[in-house]
Amino acid sequence: MARSDDEYDYLFKVVLIGDAGVGKSNLLSRFTRNEFSLESKSTIGVEFATRSIQCEGKIIKAQIWDTAGQERYRAITSAYYRGAVGALLVYDITKKDSFDNVQRWLKELKDHADANIVIMLVGNKSDLQHLKAVTTDDASAFAESNGLSFIETSALDNSNVEEAFRSILSEIYRLGSKKALEKGSTSNFAPNATQTIVINPPADEGKTEKAKCC
Amino acid sequence: MTDDKTLFGVSDGLLPGRVVRLGKPVDWASILKASQDRERREKEKRDSSSSISDLKSSQTSIPSIKPKSKKANTVIEESSSPTDGETETGKQRTAARENSSSSPSATSSEKLKQLLAEPTLNTEAVRKLAWAGLESEMRSPVWKVLLGYVPTNLARRNDTLRRKRREYQEAVNQHYDPYLDTKEQSVVTNSSTYNRIGNEEDVTFRQISVDIPRTCPGQALFHIPEVQQALKRILYVWATRHPASGYVQGMNDLVTPFLFVFLSEYASVKDDLSLLKATDLSVFDNADEALSNAEADSYWCLTALLNDIQDYYTFSQPGIQRRVHFLRELVARVDGNLCTHLEDEGLDFLQFAFRWMNCLLMRELPFHLIVRVWDTYLAETDGFATFHVYVCAALLVTFSEELQDMDFQDLVMFLQNLPTESWTNREIDVILSQAYMWRTIFGAAPSHLQQAFQASY
Secondary structure, three states: OOHHHHOOOEEEEEEEEEOOOOOHHHHHHHHHHOOOOOOOOOOOOEEEEEEEEEEOOEEEEEEEEEEOOOHHHHHHHHHHHOOOOEEEEEEEOOOHHHHHOHHHHHHHHHHHOOOOOEEEEEEEOOOOHHHOOOOHHHHHHHHHHOOOEEEEOEOOOOEOHHHHHHHHHHHHHHHHHHOOOOOOOHHHHHHHHHHHHOOOOOOOHHHOHHHHHO | OHHHHOOOOHHHOOOHHHOOOOOOOOOHHHHHHHHHHHHHHHHHHHHHOOOHHHHHHHHHOOOOOOOOHHHHHHHHHHHOOOOHHHHHHHHHHHHHHHHOOOOHHHHHHHHHHHHHHOOEOOHHHHHHHHHOOOOHHHHHHHHHHHOOOOOOEHHHHHHHHHHHHHHHHHHHHHHOOOHHHHHHHHOOOOHHHHHHOOHHHHHHHHHHHHHHHHOOOOOHHHHOHHHHHHHHHHHHHHHHHOOOOOOOOOHHHHHHHHHHHHHHOOEOOOOHHHHHOOOOHHHEOOHHHHHHHHHHHHHHHHHHHHHHOHHHOOOOOHHHHHHHHHHHHHHHHHOHHHHHHHHHOOOOHHHHHHHHHHOOOOOOOOHHHHHHHHHHHHHOOOHHHHHHHHHHHHHHHHOHHHHHOOOHHHHHHHHOOOOOOOOOHHHHHHHHHHHHHHHHHHHHOOOHHHHHHHHOO
């Protein structure tokens, strides 16, 4: 963990959600460590990684929470939605069910996340074009009608992964700035921002500042 | 048993079964004679009552939650153990066995072989030896008896195995439609093939299918197609027969130690690591027999294991939440500074320990060490449900110093990827001993800790 990682202007909490096996963990490891594994283990509960990017001259640190996809874990994982300012809702372009379930995931977010969370629909595994079961047009139309941004990615061949994360983070930043995000200096944010954003599953009301940002 | 165990030198980093106790010279002949007599009497007594595995099978065929079933079995087991007068002989005999050598690990297998060959198993003696860790070759038979999968009565063991394997095969025939596999492949193109099977089974099957290829990715053995098929059937049949929880991700991890240990019985390679690296079935002398027996045995042993912790996997996973709460209480008691630091940093125990419970540390420790840890869990009467929490506490506290220097983010990253890859039995022994001490301190006394745990039920 590089120390420089701790210098940032903004800290955004983002969640990765979607059906089991669509590639959430690989998107995360590709973005944060440039790693990909065909045989990564299933995520149990939640996992976490961070990466900082530059956006309009500011350093934005993304704290990304990767969640288990199976229904049974919903009760545990949904607790982590609170305080998240962004969500990457991932489906697998070769698995129609995973796209059909997007609607259910949106409802999850509606029930458990902040109302103004920025959501991006991500069609992963775009390297498997020959097995494509969800057309880009369908997904794009769905995204538009639900007010989501949309991108197709491949964690395997590393296409659009960087773009997906960058685009949602800058969207969050722009929306936040628009709402006159009050603090911009590193020193103000650095020491306590981590705690500001941490969401513990049991009730803890001291974490709402982040929501104000956006 | 507890009294006996307090004698063990855990503080020296030694493990209970390995402690060589000094005692008077032993009159082997008379002890042997007495124990044979006792065993004969017990055999007669036991033959008239139903075996443990009979009980288990009747429970597992009912798709309902019986979290305390293993306890019930234990009680039965104890009630059929020697009466007061005879206990003394049993103890002497055990002590005699343990005295008979000063090179414990080399002869533990020999002792176990002797014990397993007795007409009625001295379960306590087996537990003691297993606690300290088993030799690879002894795991398969010992795990089976300690889980109550096969009866303590030697004469009935083979029959039971045959019967249980047949029962499993029947369950597979009943629940596992080979059609599921072809359907899974055609799922993208042809949705009309859905008709035959209900949606719930469909979801289960798909979930299991997604998880099979990413089960123990580091171990080639679990990537052999036939082994993966066996895994799939075990999980699917279990899920179908236990609808209260169904299949939950992570259960795929929990089958692997069983499958590995039971397969190892048939492997021509005798060391664990070579078997784990096997890339095809040529490591087995008779692959068909090896696979079908190991598959059935793994199914029943998984069933016995999950019976104890089924509330880990039911809706909202209350069993895990309680265990994590208990872990927090425990750490607060044994390492208050660490507990305070974690909480000051805003780290909730659930955040890292959820997986520790859900996968019984299988994601935290190397595979061959998990198998070692399970020797001890199986030797304990409530190893997976209770002793495990003490082990989690000991594991966490091992890193106490480092953890106390970390902030929230570093804590999470560290705890979700513990640096244990290079660990050996040595580190595990220390952790198990530590857990054992704490369990002795907190488990026996009606302390507030214990009350907190019980109250949470």
